[in-house]
Amino acid sequence: MADLHFELVTPEKLVRSDEVHMVVVPGSEGEFGVMAGHAPFMTTLKDGELKIYKxxxxxxxxxxxxxxxxxxxxxxxxxxxESANA
Structure with missing residues (x-):
């Protein structure tokens, strides 16, 4: 069931806004996965790949x-x- 609301935004545009199962994010202190119900927090990104599981x-x-x-x-x-390329 796709139940996490996910948005990817750059200074130029809204790249994606979707309901997904999970997203793996390249955080500055390591990759982390986010699913619905994840505890709130904020972190900086390192250059890398977002992995989106629909x-x-x-x-x-x-x-x-x-x-x-x-x-x-x-x-x-x-x-x-700062930038995003599919």
Whole structure:
């Protein structure tokens, strides 16, 4: 069941806004996975790949990001990246 609200935003545009199962984020202190119900927190990003799992058991869609922040909150996961390339 796709139940995590995920947004990826760059200074130029909203790259993606979707309901997904899980996102693996390249945090500055290591990769971390976010699913619905994750504890709130904020971290900086390192250059790397976001891995987006649309449904349980599906393979990941990857988007390369550089710089920025990730915030997990009541509304889901928001990634504010300096740049993003699918």
């Amino acid at each position: 449904t349980p058991g599906s393979g990941p869609e990857t988007i390369t990001v550089s710089g920025g922040f990730a915030e997990v909150g009541d509304q889901g996961l928001v990634v504010l990246a």
